[in-house]
Amino acid sequence: MCAFVERVDWxxxxxxxxxxxxxxxxxxxxxxxxxxPLANLGARTLDELVxxxxxxxxxxxxxxALLTGFLxxxxxxx
Numbered sequence: 001m002c003a004f005v006e007r008v009d010w011x012x013x014x015x016x017x018x019x020x021x022x023x024x025x026x027x028x029x030x031x032x033x034x035x036x037p038l039a040n041l042g043a044r045t046l047d048e049l050v051x052x053x054x055x056x057x058x059x060x061x062x063x064x065a066l067l068t069g070f071l072x073x074x075x076x077x078x
Contacts, residue, residue, distance in 0.1 A: 014076060028070030029060060 005011055021027045033056050043049035060066055 023074050023076060025070040025074050025076075028073050029067075032060065032066070032070075033057070 005013055016023050033053070037052055037056050041049070041052055043052065
């Protein structure tokens with residue numbers, strides 16, 4: 001991995017502490033899911049839960065501004 005990083009100029013490595021959820025943009029995504037449609041979902045089956053979770057993830061994936069917000073909240077953007 002280090003050799004690859006040295007060959008490309010568009011990639012920057014940021015070494016994080018072992019546990020740093022406030023610097024992980026994925027945490028913003030999970031928080032969004034848990035405070036949204038999954039917050040009060042009383043799924044009766046695993047299939048129902050999976051279906052709702054997939055729809056929520058699809059919605060997030062197709063909202064670039066929301067994804068950018070998750071990254072911006074980490075203050076790791078340039």
